[in-house]
Amino acid sequence: MxxxxxxxxxxxxxxxxxxxxxxxxxxxxxxxLFQPFSIPSGSMRPTLLEGDYLFVSKLSYGYSRHSLPFSPNLFPGRVWSGDPARGDVAVFKHPVTNIVFIKRVIGLPGERIQVRDGQVFINGEAIQRELTGQIDNVDITEETRPVDVYRETLPNGVSYNTLDLSPRAPGDNTREFTIPEGHYFMMGDNRDNSNDSRMGVGTVPLENFLGRANIVFFSIAGGASPLEVWRWPAELRIGRFFSSAQR
Missing domain, CATH: 1.20.5 (Single alpha-helices involved in coiled-coils or other helix-helix interfaces)
Known part of the structure; x- marks a missing residue:
């Protein structure tokens, strides 16, 4: 015994x-290495949708205190730092509230950014923007009507789709922003439904970056939880599994 x-x-x-x-x-x-992250809002539509679950690469930009749970103030700045590239879809903490956001890097340190009639200007030069058609799919746009889609191409060749919900949205015309050194200008791909550097977020310090969005490993529509397996047959977005989270 x-x-x-x-x-x-x-x-x-x-x-x-x-x-x-x-x-x-x-x-x-x-x-x-990799942190799982779920998309909390529609600000990155059509690139990322609510119900997308993705991996964020922590290696891409090195590490700061924000890389650790609860952001303990153990050291200043970043170690093994890598600079975010223009066009990266990145996860970061709000400079004031520490709320986690995901947006696209549009402007780099020292540059001037302005939006005029929905067109982004970098240092006074308009980036390439072309109307490619419309999307009439409420799961992608959250709208019950066709929505214009523009293809933007940044100076470094990174290209992605943006939604234009309204031709006269508040964020379509802004003042000119000068980005401080060590900061980045972030924008959502859903241009008329994104709280970003044009609005309340402001420019984002490098220290606040958590990582680069990598791969969508799971996606479910209809506001369903991944644990609601009985909803999988109708709500899973199988086509988004293991797709790029960048564009």
Whole structure:
């Protein structure tokens, strides 16, 4: 009987050890390599949709205090830093509220950015913008009508689609912003439904970047939770599984 009790005790101890090691490994992977992230709003439509679940590469931009859970103030700046590239879809923390956002990098440190009649200007030069058609799909646009789609191409060749919900939206005409050193100008692809650097977010310090959006590994429509497996047959967006989160 003593041997049986001791065996059960050892088995329980081994189980606790395995669980603890697994949790430590998961924390290391989440902190240093890849962090799962779910799209909370429609600001990046049509590139990313609510219900998309993706991996964010923490390696892309190095690490700051914001890379750690709860953002402890352990060290200033970034280590093993990599600069965000123009056109990157990146996850970052709001400079004031620390709320997590996902937007596209449009402007780099030292540049001047302005929007005129929906056209983005970088240092006074308009970026390439072409009307490619319309999308009439409420799951993609959240609108029950056709929505104009523009293809933008940045100076470095990065190209992506944007939605234009209204030709006279508040963000279609802005003042000229000068980006401070060490900061970036971020915009959502859903141009008329995005709180970004044109509005309340302002320019984003490099320190606040969490990582570069990488791959959509799961996607479900209709506001369904991934745990609601009974809704999978009707709501899963199979075509978005393992697709690029960039464009």
């Amino acid at each position: 003593a041997d049986t009790t001791e065996t059960k005790h050892n088995s329980f101890g081994e189980l606790i050890s395995v669980i603890f090691q697994a949790l430590i490994l998961a924390l290391i992977i989440r902190t240093l």
